[in-house]
Amino acid sequence: MSESPSLEIHPDLVRRILIDFLRTEITRAGFSRAVVGLSGGIDSALACYLVDEALGPENVLAVRMPYQTSSPDSLEHAALVIGQTGVRELTVPITPMAEPFLAAIPADQAVRRGNVFARLRMIVLYDRSAEFGGLVVGTGNKTEILLGYTTLYGDSACALNPLGDLYKTQIRQLARAVSVPEGTVAKPPSADLWAGQTDEGELGFTYERVDQLLLLLVDGRHSPESCVEAGFDRAFVQAVLERIRRNQFKRLQPPIAKLSNRTVGYDFLYLRDWGT
Amino acid sequence: MNRLPLALAQFNTRLGDVDANLDRHLSYAEQARRQGAELLVFPELSLTGYALMDLAVSVARRPHADDPTFRPLLQASKSIDLLVGFVEAEQRHRFYISSAYLSRGEIVHVHRKVYLPTYGLFDEGRFFAWGDAVRAFDTRFGRMGVLICEDFWHASPPYLLWLDGADVLLFASASPGRGLSREPRLETARWVEQINQAYASLFTSFIVHVNRTGFEDGLNFWGGSTVFDPDGALLARAPYHEEALTLVELDLEQLHRTRARLPLLRDERTALMSRELARILRRDPGSPTLGD
Numbered sequence: 001m002s003e004s005p006s007l008e009i010h011p012d013l014v015r016r017i018l019i020d021f022l023r024t025e026i027t028r029a030g031f032s033r034a035v036v037g038l039s040g041g042i043d044s045a046l047a048c049y050l051v052d053e054a055l056g057p058e059n060v061l062a063v064r065m066p067y068q069t070s071s072p073d074s075l076e077h078a079a080l081v082i083g084q085t086g087v088r089e090l091t092v093p094i095t096p097m098a099e100p101f102l103a104a105i106p107a108d109q110a111v112r113r114g115n116v117f118a119r120l121r122m123i124v125l126y127d128r129s130a131e132f133g134g135l136v137v138g139t140g141n142k143t144e145i146l147l148g149y150t151t152l153y154g155d156s157a158c159a160l161n162p163l164g165d166l167y168k169t170q171i172r173q174l175a176r177a178v179s180v181p182e183g184t185v186a187k188p189p190s191a192d193l194w195a196g197q198t199d200e201g202e203l204g205f206t207y208e209r210v211d212q213l214l215l216l217l218v219d220g221r222h223s224p225e226s227c228v229e230a231g232f233d234r235a236f237v238q239a240v241l242e243r244i245r246r247n248q249f250k251r252l253q254p255p256i257a258k259l260s261n262r263t264v265g266y267d268f269l270y271l272r273d274w275g276t
Numbered sequence: 277m278n279r280l281p282l283a284l285a286q287f288n289t290r291l292g293d294v295d296a297n298l299d300r301h302l303s304y305a306e307q308a309r310r311q312g313a314e315l316l317v318f319p320e321l322s323l324t325g326y327a328l329m330d331l332a333v334s335v336a337r338r339p340h341a342d343d344p345t346f347r348p349l350l351q352a353s354k355s356i357d358l359l360v361g362f363v364e365a366e367q368r369h370r371f372y373i374s375s376a377y378l379s380r381g382e383i384v385h386v387h388r389k390v391y392l393p394t395y396g397l398f399d400e401g402r403f404f405a406w407g408d409a410v411r412a413f414d415t416r417f418g419r420m421g422v423l424i425c426e427d428f429w430h431a432s433p434p435y436l437l438w439l440d441g442a443d444v445l446l447f448a449s450a451s452p453g454r455g456l457s458r459e460p461r462l463e464t465a466r467w468v469e470q471i472n473q474a475y476a477s478l479f480t481s482f483i484v485h486v487n488r489t490g491f492e493d494g495l496n497f498w499g500g501s502t503v504f505d506p507d508g509a510l511l512a513r514a515p516y517h518e519e520a521l522t523l524v525e526l527d528l529e530q531l532h533r534t535r536a537r538l539p540l541l542r543d544e545r546t547a548l549m550s551r552e553l554a555r556i557l558r559r560d561p562g563s564p565t566l567g568d
Contacts, residue, residue, distance in 0.1 A: 008458045016517060017453070017496050024288070024491045160494075170456070269329040271493045273291045 005220045007169045007211055011177030014170075015050070018162040022054035025160050026135050028276040033134030037125050037155075038062040038081060038089075039192060040074030043139040043163060045081045045184050046175045050162055051137050053178075057086035061132045064091040065121045067098055074192050077184045084181070090128065094120045114193035118154025126157070135159035143168040143207060146214055147240070148247020149199065156250065167214060168207040205236065213240055280417045280444070280526040283313035284501040284512070287519040288490020291325035294335050298323060298345055301360060304521060305352040311523055315357040315417065319448050319488035319501075320389075320424050321373060322361040326450035327492045332403045336365035339376045339383050346376075346383070353378035357415065359422065361448050363404075364388065370405035375422050375448050377413065385413035387422040391430055397452060397495070400426075412440035418528060425449040428471070438479040439546060443531050445475065449487040453498035453517075461516060465500050477508030480534045480541060482526055489519050506534035 026034055034051045038044050052060050062085075064078050075091075082089045094117065101116045129136050138158025140150055142165055150156045163171060168189065175185045189199040189207065200206050213232050216222040217240070222230070227237050256265050285304040290296040301318065308316040320326065323345065324335040337345050339362070349360060357379040364374035364386065373389040388407025392400035410433045412421045421437030421444075428434055428447050437445055455463025468485065476483040482505060489499040501514040503524050512524035535541055 006457065009456045010458055010460045013460050013462070014456065020517060021491055021494070021496060025493070165494075270331060271291060271327050271329065273492050274331065275292050276290060 005215050007167060007215055009166075009170050009173055011174050014166070014174055015053075015178060018050050019054045022051050022137065022160070022162055025273070026055065028273060029135065029159070031133065031135050033059040033061070033132055034137045035061045035063060035125055035129040035132055035134045036087075036137050036139070037121055038064050038078040040064075040071070040077035040184065041189060041192070042171060042175050042180065042184050042187075043141055045077070045180045046171060046178065047137050047139040047163060048081050048085060048087060049175075049178045049180060052085040052087050058088065059134070060085070060087040061128065061134060062087045062089045063125060063128055064089065065094050065124055066091070067093070067117055068095045069195055070192055071190070071195070073187070077181065077187075080181045080184070084179070092124050092128070094124065097124075110194060114191065115151045115154060117193055118151035122154050122157045129159075137162065138164065140164055141168050141171050142166055143211055143214065144199075145251060146218060146247075147203065147210070147243050148250050149203065150250060152250050167211040169211040204239075209236075210240060213237065217241070217244075278528050280528055281312050281314045282484065282503070282524050282526055283308035283311070283316045284484070284486045284503070284514055284520075284522045284524075285316060285318050285322075286486060286489050286499045286501050286514050286522070287319075287322075288497070289322060289325040289488065291492055292328060292331040292335055293325075294323050294337070294345055297325070298348065301358070302348060302352055305349075305356055305358060307521055308523070309356040311521075313356060313523055315359070315415075317359045317446055317448065317484055317486045318361055318375075319486050320361045320375070320450040321363065322448075322488065324361075324363050325492060326452075326488070326497070327495065328363065329399070329403060332363055332371055333365075336363040336371050338365055339374070339386055341381075341383075346378075350378055350381050350383070354381045357417075359446055359448065361424070361450075371403070372407055373400065373404050373424055374407070375424055375446075377415065377420070377422060377446075379415060384415060385411070385422065387411075387424065389424040389427055390433060391426040393426045393429075397454075398426075410436045410440075412437050412442035418443050420444045420446060422446045422448065425451060428475070434475050434479065438481060438541070439544070442481065443528070444482040444484065444526070445479075447472065447483065447485040449485065450497055451487050452495040461500070462498055465498050465516065469500070469502060472502055473504050473508050473510070476504035476506060478540070480506040480531070480538055482506060482528075482531075489517060506530050 036048045048062055062082055097120050105112045125136050136158045138161030140156055141163050144150050145164055190197050216227050224237050228234050262268050337343050339346055359375055359377050361375045364372040375387050377385040390407040392404055394401030412419050419441040421442030423433050453462040453464050472483045472485050484503050486501045488497045490497055498516050500516045503511040505511050514520045514522040
């Protein structure tokens, strides 16, 4: 009989694979350095620890990009990570860049404003990565990728992503194992786009619960009906499925209209690691 | 000869760069020879890398003494037998995932992968032709058989090699690791080791498995090459997730001792098997039609 699916991981194994992944894939692309946007949250803290282990602290640039309403806790938590790892650091406030955009966006349109922050941070990261000579390491996890809880060309933009196949619940296990400060691991996850915002408040469910459901639906290939039988509320299952479907566009390159006999994305097929 | 000093080379290939991978082969061959090995086994597609996609046709080679890639390998095989993985181009421009056994400057045997996984993360059937033979062959160490990765996820190819006289089965893999649990190894690693141990036990034979390491984009290859003896005992295991040249000596007399105790080969009822298989494959109305 097969064991019931579990979100439990063996942190040392995952850590080993991810550190090798970062080192191998960054160096074979011709780089030895990396840039991480450090928000003060668990995902970017974990990414920073991993890339520090992979490349050494002198080869990692952690960039803090606060907006004026960002929580002071975020900056402090990011400072703790920088202090513990010894990576290079840079703080680039985005308030002066954001203000002209925000002047044209009504205050109640939180999503538009949030997207502006996320995309400005992407611009800063990519600009600094050119200066530093390092690749941008992504910090998106499997839960937010599946739910589409991310800004296209914003926080999802990166050269490579070590965390995208780990659910938030698994991120927490790995973060504790690599000694990410407990204050960062235990606090409620937040995009920190406005005061008091939390992911779980905005999504309307906890990561722990939705990760269990995603594990059944996505990894276990269970039918929605069998998830309901397993104890999940029917409306919750439907809402999550709909979120996954609706956000597929964020997970793919934009479709190219096929006209010729050989088209990028359809029948011109090579890995990024081509020739390396 | 009763002892086979064997070496397993698990390493990270350069994707589509045959010359660079050839250099690794030659240096491993030299290193293994210096350490006393007489047979060196490389993983699947060891000369090319695994996820080739549209690169497949441009890295294909003909296993022949005139081929610039095979010439130095055949030269090296004068001092140590080699099993190398490559993309084989045949006369009519079909491309196979193949492994070639080289010995004393000759190509002794070429196996073309007979099961091309085309599901989940795999897309081999899109780019490669299906091999259609499973044959054992004679070496200076006795009769052997070669299978490539998905070939041995099916029970029939190892079984056929066993009946065809192979006592040492060489399995070459490029196995992308996947499946997390609380265990300190990936589910793929657990599964592959279980079946290899089962084959060694069921066929009272040596099972040599060599799996590559490294990454291709986000795919990790987990290494962990193993050798099981005819009792199903683990003789060697290379480290997970890192390059290694692993040496192990096979005591071929173990075949005698194990089969004297456990005559599974002697008692295998091949005629019964053949008769029942023929009956099952007969397309009676209402019976399931099985693939060929």
